Amino acid sequence: MNNYNKGESNKPIMPGAKxxxxxxxxxxxxxxxxxxxxxxxxxxxxxxxxxxEVAWSDFQGYVKDNSISxxxxxxxxxxxxxxxxxxxxxxxxxxxxxxxxxxxxxxxxIPSADKFSDFYDKVRSEYNHNIDVSYExxxxxxxxxxxxxxxxxxxxGLFIYMMRRMAGGGAGGxxxxxxxxxxxxxxxxxSDLRVTFKDVAGLSEAKEEIEEIVEFxxxxxxxxxxxxxxxxxxxxxxxxxxxxxxxxxxxxxxxNVPFFSLSGSDFVEMFVGVGASRVRDLFKQAKEKxxxxxxxxxxxxxxxxxxxxxxxxxxxxxxxxxxxxxxxMDGFGTNSGIIILAATNRADILDKAxxxxxxxxxxxxxxxxxxxxxxxxxxxxLRPIKTDDSVDVEFLARxxxxxxxxxxxxxxxxxxxIAARKDKKVVQxxxxxxxxxxxxGGLEKKSKITTLDERKTIxxxxxxxxxxxxxxxxxxxxxxxxxxxxxxxLGAAWYLPxxxxxxxxxQMLDEMCALLGGRAAEEVFVGHISSxxxxxxxxxxxxxxxxxxxxxxxxxxxxxxxxxxxxxSYGFTKPYSEExxxxxxxxxxxxxxxxxxxxxxxLSQHAEGHGKLASLLITEEVIFADxxxxxxxxxQWASRSEEILKETEEFPKTGGIDTGKGEDFSGHSRRVKxx
Numbered sequence: 278m279n280n281y282n283k284g285e286s287n288k289p290i291m292p293g294a295k296x297x298x299x300x301x302x303x304x305x306x307x308x309x310x311x312x313x314x315x316x317x318x319x320x321x322x323x324x325x326x327x328x329x330e331v332a333w334s335d336f337q338g339y340v341k342d343n344s345i346s347x348x349x350x351x352x353x354x355x356x357x358x359x360x361x362x363x364x365x366x367x368x369x370x371x372x373x374x375x376x377x378x379x380x381x382x383x384x385x386x387i388p389s390a391d392k393f394s395d396f397y398d399k400v401r402s403e404y405n406h407n408i409d410v411s412y413e414x415x416x417x418x419x420x421x422x423x424x425x426x427x428x429x430x431x432x433x434g435l436f437i438y439m440m441r442r443m444a445g446g447g448a449g450g451x452x453x454x455x456x457x458x459x460x461x462x463x464x465x466x467x468s469d470l471r472v473t474f475k476d477v478a479g480l481s482e483a484k485e486e487i488e489e490i491v492e493f494x495x496x497x498x499x500x501x502x503x504x505x506x507x508x509x510x511x512x513x514x515x516x517x518x519x520x521x522x523x524x525x526x527x528x529x530x531x532x533n534v535p536f537f538s539l540s541g542s543d544f545v546e547m548f549v550g551v552g553a554s555r556v557r558d559l560f561k562q563a564k565e566k567x568x569x570x571x572x573x574x575x576x577x578x579x580x581x582x583x584x585x586x587x588x589x590x591x592x593x594x595x596x597x598x599x600x601x602x603x604x605x606m607d608g609f610g611t612n613s614g615i616i617i618l619a620a621t622n623r624a625d626i627l628d629k630a631x632x633x634x635x636x637x638x639x640x641x642x643x644x645x646x647x648x649x650x651x652x653x654x655x656x657x658x659l660r661p662i663k664t665d666d667s668v669d670v671e672f673l674a675r676x677x678x679x680x681x682x683x684x685x686x687x688x689x690x691x692x693x694x695i696a697a698r699k700d701k702k703v704v705q706x707x708x709x710x711x712x713x714x715x716x717x718g719g720l721e722k723k724s725k726i727t728t729l730d731e732r733k734t735i736x737x738x739x740x741x742x743x744x745x746x747x748x749x750x751x752x753x754x755x756x757x758x759x760x761x762x763x764x765x766x767l768g769a770a771w772y773l774p775x776x777x778x779x780x781x782x783x784q785m786l787d788e789m790c791a792l793l794g795g796r797a798a799e800e801v802f803v804g805h806i807s808s809x810x811x812x813x814x815x816x817x818x819x820x821x822x823x824x825x826x827x828x829x830x831x832x833x834x835x836x837x838x839x840x841x842x843x844x845x846s847y848g849f850t851k852p853y854s855e856e857x858x859x860x861x862x863x864x865x866x867x868x869x870x871x872x873x874x875x876x877x878x879x880l881s882q883h884a885e886g887h888g889k890l891a892s893l894l895i896t897e898e899v900i901f902a903d904x905x906x907x908x909x910x911x912x913q914w915a916s917r918s919e920e921i922l923k924e925t926e927e928f929p930k931t932g933g934i935d936t937g938k939g940e941d942f943s944g945h946s947r948r949v950k951x952x
Contacts, residue, residue, distance in 0.1 A: 327376060328358075329369070329383050336385040340400050340408070344369055347409035350393060357393065359383050463566075464529045464536040472526040478657045479650025479682070480520055483641045486511065487524055490616055491532045494568050508638035510606065510617035512576075514624040515643030518683030521620035524643070525572045528618065535569040537562070541578030544598050552579065552598030560605045560615070567614035576619040582628045599628060607635045625842075645681055647776060648674050654682050658689040667706040677713065678776055688712050717771075718763035725762045734799065735760045735768045736894040737887075738809055741798025741880060742770050742791060744887045747905050747912055748879055751787035754912070759899040767809065782830045785820060790872040790879075792817050797876035798887065817872075821865040831864045883909070 331339075336359065339345055344365035350357040360382045367374045370381060387393045390412075400406060474484060493500055493507040500507060513521040529536035537559065544552040563569050579598045606617060619637065621627065631637060646654060652674035659670070677685065691712035696704040727735070739758050746752040753772035760768045796810035824830040827840040839852050851858060880887055886908050893900055893908075906912070 327370070327373065327378055327381055329373070329381070331383045331385055333385060333387060336383065337396065339365075339369060339383070340396075340406070341404060342368070343404070343406050345406075345408055348411070350387075350390065350410065350412050355387050355389060357385050357387055359385060462538045463562075464538065472523065472530045474527045474531055476657060477520060477523055477527050478653035479646045480524065480643060481650075483513070483524060483643050484527075486639060486641050487528055487618075488531075490570075490618075491528055494532055494534050494570070494616070497568075507616065509615075509635060510619065510637040511639040511641055512624065512632070512637040513618065513620040513641050513643055515622060516645060516681060517622050518681035519643045519645060520682045521622075521643050522574055523682070525574070525618055525620065528570060528572070532570060535563075535566040537566075537569065537571045539573060541573055541575045541580065544579050545595070550594075550597070552594055553601035556598060556601040556605055563615045569615060571615060571617045573617070573619045575621060576631075577621045577623040577626060580619075580621070580627045580631050582626060599631070603628075603630055603636065645679060646685075648678075651677055651680065651685060654685045655689070658686050662689055662693050663703045665703045665705055668704065668709065669706070672706075673709055676710075676773070678774055684716070687716055691715055714763070718766065718769050720763065722762040725767075727762075727767065731767075732760060732895060733891075734803055734807060735809065736891040737798050737802050738795040738807075739768045739770055740887050740891040740894055741794035741796075741876075743890060743900075743905060744798075744883055744909075745791045745794035745876055745879055746770075746772065747909050748883065749787040749791055750913075751781075751784040752791040753788070755902055755905060757899065757901050758894065760894050761898050782824070785824060785830070786868075786872060789817050789820060789869070790876050793869070793873045793876045794880065797873060798880055801877050801880050802884070802887070802891075817869055818865070821868050822861070824868070825861055825864045831868075833860060833864055 339359070339361075342365070344362055345359045346362045348357055348359045360380060361369050361377075366377050366381055369383065370377050397408075397410060401408075474488065477484060490507065490511060497507070513524060515521055525538070529538065539559070544555050559571065563571055579595055579602065581595070581599075583593075583596050583599065617637070624632075624640065632640070652670055655670045655673050659668075673688075677688065680688070688709065689712075692704050692708040695711055695715070696708045699708075701708070739760060743755050743758050746755045753774040756771040756773050758768075758770045763769050792813045793810075795813055796806055799806045799810070825834060827838050829836045829838050831837075834857075841852075853861075889908050890900070890905065893904060897904075
């Protein structure tokens with residue numbers, strides 16, 4: 278359409294033909310309103326009365342006719358102002374009498390003040406007219422003019438200010454006319470963004486692919502000479518806190534190209550069509566700055582799969598925004614030199630059209646760091662912290678399985694706060710172990726009131742977990758057990774799970790048996806059960822249903838999985854019949870009952886050791902793996918995690934140790950760390 282208009286613009290307009298229409302501009306409406314306000318202000322003065330300039334001779338006639346009510350004489354000038362009586366308005370103003378107003382007046386130039394005084398004395402003596410005369414000085418006439426026009430100036434200034442604000446010229450650039458503009462923050466060479474790839478520890482594979490994108494922008498001929506094409510987009514996928522946004526910040530710090538950064542929620546607005554308009558404006562700015570990078574954080578805010586809107590038949594603004602994004606990423610228009618990075622932890626709900634080749638060509642998985650990555654992350658976050666020789670980075674990395682980069686940063690900061698609270702000059706090893714306990718388990722609540730019977734029940738419960746974890750081959754090795762309340766938990770047990778990629782059925786069953794050890798110990802040694810095992814039962818039930826429904830680990834239902842990895846789910850119907858659902862419930866019940874009976878049998882076999890352990894818990898409140906070794910002897914099955922514990926120093930008795938998972942005896946559901 279634009280090219281057609283340009284081609285036709287030079288043609289002459291034929292006689293009688295209509296010329297091009299003037300584009301409508303909202304500013305004209307405001308200008309008309311403003312002019313009307315000024316006109317009303319100027320002409321509103323006429324409502325008090327009109328003023329007419331007359332000659333000195335006519336004025337003399339009006340005075341003699343008694344048409345004047347009062348006179349104001351300028352004592353320093355040669356003018357006077359005379360007000361007309363109501364019964365003489367027609368005589369003085371004639372045709373203009375209808376518009377004379379309430380106080381009409383005439384303006385007269387007099388020969389001099391003395392001449393007027395002589396005339397006034399003569400008229401008063403001859404005609405005996407009662408006319409009030411006053412003498413005033415008009416030296417402040419300039420100020421009167423300024424004061425009269427000041428409201429006009431103020432109105433005009435307010436009009437200009439409002440126009441600039443609405444057009445986006447005010448602070449922040451936001452206004453009615455800029456609502457469709459992109460809110461992306463631009464970083465370039467002059468920006469003060471100091472995050473580089475050196476600040477991103479671990480994530481070696483993800484960094485390699487990201488660095489390749491940056492390298493292409495710096496040296497594109499290296500790839501294009503052999504016919505290669507750089508991916509148009511890369512999607513960073515991973516759990517929260519693993520460093521997806523940090524990677525994007527490093528790209529902005531490393532790349533010598535403009536970097537547009539914004540969140541997916543920045544496209545969302547209450548006005549219809551704003552999201553799509555912001556997408557168009559974003560890519561328009563990017564094309565002007567190409568080559569450049571666009572980073573959209575939390576893209577699932579606008580990238581959810583279409584067709585799942587609950588508002589049936591309504592216009593979904595989010596879907597319109599997504600459609601515009603799809604068009605801009607790979608439509609008829611060319612976006613050469615523009616690379617799009619996006620981050621999300623909900624890749625399963627994204628629209629398939631967004632993930633196809635040509636849009637987000639690469640999906641870069643940013644997983645939780647392993648032990649080597651955690652070691653590198655600790656080194657980064659320990660740079661600004663003053664530590665002594667007791668802090669071992671290898672030890673800290675070994676004791677934080679399942680921690681993300683954000684968790685590790687929180688541990689380092691919390692350790693520094695704990696050390697400062699104790700008036701220390703440096704952060705020591707026990708500060709880090711206490712920080713992990715604080716983050717994982719919550720604050721210690723030694724002041725919480727518990728009865729002797731409750732403390733005994735809690736100790737028996739926690740001792741049941743510890744005993745079974747010692748004698749089960751695949752159970753996670755115990756690190757510490759405490760009956761000191763933390764957070765919502767009345768007791769807690771810390772474990773060190775192995776970092777494995779696959780889990781066998783035997784390993785899962787042993788973990789279920791260890792989880793049921795607390796409830797089993799209550800039944801065997803107390804004689805009744807309590808609400809303290811609520812979290813244990815919840816985790817066991819979920820794990821049993823996952824083993825049977827998703828992993829196919831059932832004897833009666835082998836090799837069947839009803840899990841939908843596409844994220845589309847099955848709607849309101851189950852993917853199996855009612856008979857199958859009943860069979861699943863029975864299999865879950867059978868599996869849990871078998872492990873519960875197994876737990877009670879093991880506890881009965883080691884009742885003496887369990888009793889010593891519970892008594893030690895009541896007196897000491899906190900026990901460690903060394904205490905179990907003294908009671909039960911060496912553990913028969915040494916796992917890799919226990920070998921790690923032997924390789925490192927002994928755990929300090931002054932604080933807790935990093936946990937793999939926690940126990941909540943209070944009956945409240947709390948998952949501390951995944952096993």
